[in-house]
Amino acid sequence: MTVLIILLSLCLIILSIFVVVSRNLLASIILFSAYGLIMALVWQQLGAPVLALAEVVVESGIISVLFVVSVFRTSKDDVE
Amino acid sequence: MLKASFSNLIYVVSMILFLIGFYAVAMRPSLIKKIIGINIMETAIFLFLIGIGNKKGGASPLVVEGIEKYVNPFPQAMVLMALVVGVGTTALALILAVRLFECENGEKR
């Protein structure tokens, strides 16, 4: 179990770095929703299945949709 | 030393994620990126809180007969509430970002 958590954590860190560094906003949002899914997995491993479910719904669901909508209404590049 | 850092793995990871998120908030010019950074920070803290409540080999806090060792449910309840509040905050931030963008580009809808 520990190994799984280590792997997932590594994934989390790498994903989050990509999310922050990526020039394309749309790409970073998609990566962010993947990050949310992996985060949910970690939480499940840590004995919080209900929270994991909530995280999937909220982070990868509602918030990602909100992000995509706002990005479509603004610009797609990583500049202000 | 190595063993200690293994048991504290969750804390270390959450701190790293927190700092990455903080970098995005502080350094990236794009408003959307800042909001994403805020979300990363937020999830990092949730991870930290869940890590606090976790006990080795503890079951999730659902009462099932025969299990005596549960993880602490209290941090999980906190995270759930904070998660909900966080959605609201993110939504408001996005609304502001979109309005600001429209204002600056002279688009009125």
Added chain:
Amino acid sequence: MNQMVSMIPITAVALPFLIGIAIFFTGKNKKLMGFLSSIAALLSLALVSALYSMLVRGNMDVCCPICFGAGFTFCFRVDWLGLFFAGITSLLWVASIPYSIKYMEMKFPDSRARFFGFFTLSAATAIGVTMAGNMLTLFALYELLTIFTYPLVVHAETPAALKAGKKYLVYLLIGEMFLLFAVLSTPEFAGPRAFAKIGLISSEIGSKMLLVLFCSYIVGFGIKAAIFPFSNWLPTVSIAPTPVTGLLHAVAVVNVGVYGIMRVILNVFGIELVRSMGVGVLLVFISGATIIYGSLMALRQDDLKRRLAFSTVDYISYPILGLALLSPTALVGGLLLLVTHAFLKLSLFFCAGAIDIQTGKTKVSELSGIGRRLPFVSTCFAIGSLGLIGMPLTLGFVGKWYLWQGPMETGQPSAMGVLIAGAILCAFYLLYVVYVLFFKQSNVDFVCDLQLNWTMLFPIGAGVLMGLVFGIFPKGLLLLVNNVTMCYFGG
């Protein structure tokens, strides 16, 4: 009964204060405004004389503490030193009211309610400072005095006046910063009746800290008393209307500064401690420098009011010098000179204002030949000047007589030199004006289109007359001054 008596000092401050606030709301009603201003002045004079009679009868315990909480007590108390200063201010306040009403009517007809409101507030606060029973009260009123005089300085609302106001505030507020520090560092500064005993500070707090405290106090009060490096604000604010320069900046405000220094040396530190610290010499040096500096600068001024203002810088240091010599005789001399200065300088300023109103001349070089057109004003100016220089038969002479004995008693020849040089320079810069007034031929003809009535001439004449009367019969005044010094030097 005792309760009521103890309320008199605070009443003497609070009543004129409230009247001053009421004056703001008189608006266009000129009569009511004048009436209220006079009432305030008369009321404070009456209350101060009541206190004086009480003090003569030996009722020293006129004290009224208002405790708000730990370490925050306001207290009003009357003793000889305070009453001496309060008496001068209230007397001259009454004298200057008719003059200022007339002056403002002619010179600044706009927003007079504001002027008289702040004028009354300032005078009331200046009297309040002298009745303060502890350092906290003293500081609070001291700062209020600065704030209340600011609108008077900028009353003309010209850019030059605004600039002068800014300078005034920066100087005085820096001083108040030091003062607040010193006040708060003094143990027992806010206790009820803190001034009741002599020597609030024990020498146990360390000689370094004592010196820092002393210097902070001297800077704090000294800026208001216009001592040497900090004296430049005083000539600058002579741009204000003449009643302000006359009553407030030649009498009330600078006197309050001198009063503060006296309180610090006599009550807070105590003569003995100051003597053992050896800082008296420092103060002698500072006041000597101020005397020389003020006189030299006064010689160079062409603007009459500026010249008189520098003369104030010069003259107001005599009491400090008298105090710094730490001998009772010198202190008597200093206090007498303070009275001299208050009466005569007020008259001189009022003369300058009168000349300005009648002829529009403000520069000394333009004054030639005015002596014959305005004989009364010019004669008063001449007598006042002679009094300030210290001619026999004037109060200035009596004061200087006592002051001169100070250096002889304590053996400080440098102070002697300063006194001689000061007297000579004073004669030069004042008598030159008199010379121009009476003996210089005027090139241009001018018309006196206005006739001054008695309301303006009376205060001028009264001030000069007081200087003469007290000079010839100095006994009563000496008695009062001796009472003041006896509290600290013990006979």
Added chain:
Amino acid sequence: MSFVLHLPVLMVAVPIAVAVLISVLLTFKRNIAFVLSVLTMIFCLISSLFLMVKVITEGSFVYYVSDWPPPWGIEIFIDRLSVYMLLLIAIVGLISIIYSELYIKKVLDHQKIPFYYMLVLFLIGSIVGFVISGDIFNMFIFFEILSLSSYSLVAISGDREALRAGFRYLVMGIVSSLFILLGLGFIYSVTGTLNFTQIALRVKELSDLTVIQTGALLLIVAFIIEAAIFPLHVWLPKAHGKAPAPVSALLSGLVIGIGVFGMIKVVYYILPGVYPVSFVVFFRGLISVGIILGAIFALFENDLKILLAQSSISQIGFAAIGVFFFSYSGLMGSMLQLLNHAFAKSALFLGAGAVIYKTGFRNLDEMKGIGKRMPITMGFFAIGLASIASIPMTCGFVSKYYLCLAAIKQGLWGSVGAILLGGFLSLLYCLRIISCIFFEKPDSKVEVKEAPLKMLLPLGVLAFLTIFFGVFPRAAFVLIEPGVKEILGFLR
């Protein structure tokens, strides 16, 4: 008197319930929003008075919402200081809402007006909740609601500058609330509880304090952001300067004061007095720099409302520095400064709002000589300035007096210098404003009349309160002193 026990919860619940009600009525009854808000605030004021009487006579009490004791239920903790804060909140809240009516009608779109009242009520309800909550997590939740409504209120006018200011505020605010969350995680990990009294008990049993100190540090940093203390003040000037005037009054008068109150809670309740010296010295240094810098910024600012906001940075520094003196006088000064700032700064923002309402002028240059055109409005404004400049006979003098006294007693010469210099600079910028609005000749020939009575009255009440507490500081001492003594008792 048992109904008094329920009042704290009602003071949170009623504003929030009314806010929801207003948002439901949003589409049809528009005018009712104002009336409802005023009634709500009057209710809050009355209940805070009742609470005050109860707490002063009988001491602090604990209330469990629907009788569930912690750790399951929500605990509400009312002591003398929180009652005092509640009174400030109720007074300033009521006054700003009354003032809002005319101002908001002029500044905002018609359909936004009920929305505005809804947000203000949310703000006030959540501030009350923040003050009375007995555990850190509830503090966090109320802090989030408080922040959300403040961001929205700052950005409500929808113009570009306001939106920018709102967004910047939002980013800083969220970071600050995340710091709270992180800090409470740290504290929870070693104490296993978030309840203030229980934490204080557990701390005594702990041998290693590093973790809990880190947690407390994070909480303090969060409140430093909220209170806009020096390096983290960047969001404040624009946010308070660009918001509608009554909102600025609420934000400047109450919300940043709440940051200081949070600090007091952390420093005195959670971890009473066990801080490394370097840590305390560091915070005092930061706050001192903030006091001076804020005043210097204000000295060179031209936009009146932004100037007032800059001065808030300096003024709230005075309140915050007293917290780190750990002494009676320091805390007295701090609490008095909160009172002074709540009343005087609100009066100033409302006064600046009155000028904007009447003339549209925002810059000091344009306001030359306006004191002669609207003497009563500007007279009240000048009283507020006097209090900010700590002139004797105003509340500001008493507070700064105590702070300086505390610093001198402890021999903290750096803080003494900062307080004295800060006070001096405050006097300078206040007199700059005074000389500009009263003594300079106006450029324009615009005819300006006095502000309407509905705006003058709130201003007048605030000006009266600053003078009242300055002339009779004992009235404030009665409220503050027992509370200060009580929390100083925790230190030992």
